[in-house]
Amino acid sequence: MSESITFKVQPGGSLNGTVRVPGDKSMSHRSIMLGSLAEGVTHVTGFLNAEDAISTLEAFRAMGVQIEGPVNGEVTIYGVGKHGLKAPKEPLYLGNSGTSMRLLSGLLAGQDFDSTLTGDKSLSGRPMRRVTQPLALMGAKIETQENGTAPLHIKGTKNLKGIDYTMPIASAQVKSCLLLAGMYASGETSVTEPAPTRDHTERMLTGFGYPVKREGSKATITSAGKLTATNIDVPSDISSAAFFLVGASIAPNSDVTLQHVGINPTRTGIIDILRLMGANIEILNPREVGGEPVADLRVTSSELHGIHIPEDLVPLAIDEFPVLFVAASCAKGETVLTGAEELRVKESDRIQVMADGLQILGIDAQPTKDGMIIQGGQLGGGEVVSHGDHRIAMSFSIAGLRANAPITIHDCANVNTSFPEFRDLAKQLGLQLTSV
Numbered sequence: 001m002s003e004s005i006t007f008k009v010q011p012g013g014s015l016n017g018t019v020r021v022p023g024d025k026s027m028s029h030r031s032i033m034l035g036s037l038a039e040g041v042t043h044v045t046g047f048l049n050a051e052d053a054i055s056t057l058e059a060f061r062a063m064g065v066q067i068e069g070p071v072n073g074e075v076t077i078y079g080v081g082k083h084g085l086k087a088p089k090e091p092l093y094l095g096n097s098g099t100s101m102r103l104l105s106g107l108l109a110g111q112d113f114d115s116t117l118t119g120d121k122s123l124s125g126r127p128m129r130r131v132t133q134p135l136a137l138m139g140a141k142i143e144t145q146e147n148g149t150a151p152l153h154i155k156g157t158k159n160l161k162g163i164d165y166t167m168p169i170a171s172a173q174v175k176s177c178l179l180l181a182g183m184y185a186s187g188e189t190s191v192t193e194p195a196p197t198r199d200h201t202e203r204m205l206t207g208f209g210y211p212v213k214r215e216g217s218k219a220t221i222t223s224a225g226k227l228t229a230t231n232i233d234v235p236s237d238i239s240s241a242a243f244f245l246v247g248a249s250i251a252p253n254s255d256v257t258l259q260h261v262g263i264n265p266t267r268t269g270i271i272d273i274l275r276l277m278g279a280n281i282e283i284l285n286p287r288e289v290g291g292e293p294v295a296d297l298r299v300t301s302s303e304l305h306g307i308h309i310p311e312d313l314v315p316l317a318i319d320e321f322p323v324l325f326v327a328a329s330c331a332k333g334e335t336v337l338t339g340a341e342e343l344r345v346k347e348s349d350r351i352q353v354m355a356d357g358l359q360i361l362g363i364d365a366q367p368t369k370d371g372m373i374i375q376g377g378q379l380g381g382g383e384v385v386s387h388g389d390h391r392i393a394m395s396f397s398i399a400g401l402r403a404n405a406p407i408t409i410h411d412c413a414n415v416n417t418s419f420p421e422f423r424d425l426a427k428q429l430g431l432q433l434t435s436v
């Protein structure tokens, strides 16, 4: 994490214009992982040049993969093949990135070398047993701290065996971790999810020519396959677009078009939830790019109303709840979220941290064990803390559009983990944001 950064937002205003937000974080991670394991040279465009994706990129460089870029979103990966990674000389430092750590733990469990994964304070506090326990059932040897957190010490083994695993939580990271381990295991590795989660790993494996069987909620992989280099066009990240989908919905006289956004159905919960609240969002020019659906999204101001968020939409919008809580604060009536306890183990406890901040801004926001109850009202000004969580920092910035006094947001440096251009694009669209 770089130096401390504070955002200050002047109240009011509207958002107008057309922008392209940066590349999808989940797909950027996976493009490096699979491109590195492929045979041949993979070209990636639209790659997210932000700290989390760079953590993954640097980890593969440290394991002997030659990677050029990113330059203007372009990355060239000289794949070393499924068995071509080399032992890293030092622990792999993965910064703030849960995706890097959880996916790599599966991939590295089946290598013929040992490795250690470390991260920053936030990542070192996040639960890793969700991956180390099923990996242990496969025969992996991973040591965690006593409470199941990083650093992870992985003793590589050639003796992983496939398992048929039903995940207790809906997690794309756990699913992806086990599928990557399954590429090195004997027999079949199957993962069943309790609810649909983002399926970029499955889609991208298919794009690289690696067989993955998908039957309903179950994905199955074996070690019988190879990855063949390909070209990947990473669309814009709907999780970054979400800030402007909410911003333009809540700010009067707004009209924003977000270009080339990934609208994979496992990621579009934000659009469905906002529409249920009364938002005006048009999906324009839908198309398919490299096996992923993409569209331009046009959003204009609307009068939002509170809803009880359907629980089946929760995993499909899991990273968008901080900004959805801002939308709920500006909506007429009550919004209730349940079934979202996972929010408590993200980069911060996103239920508690958002409830605390919204209360400081004068909103009746009551945290519950697995969600929040918010009464729409008038946002005021004040000083809030993001607790180093990028999505919290950006969400409170968007709240400024409907506040009646300035909002100061502390601890915003980690916006660079997923969306370094946020300040510039938000200002370009009309948010009165300064940073010190």
Ligand code: SPQ
Pocket (backbone or CB within 6 Å): 025, 026, 027, 052, 096, 097, 098, 099, 100, 170, 171, 172, 173, 174, 176, 198, 318, 319, 342, 346, 347, 391, 418
């Ligand atoms: O990578 P990290 O830190 O876990 O990032 C987050 C985020 O908000 O950017 C979660 F805090 O996104 C996860 C997401 O919540 C990215 C992800 C993926 O790429 O597979 C899956 C989701 O996590 P999970 O735990 O539900 O599998």
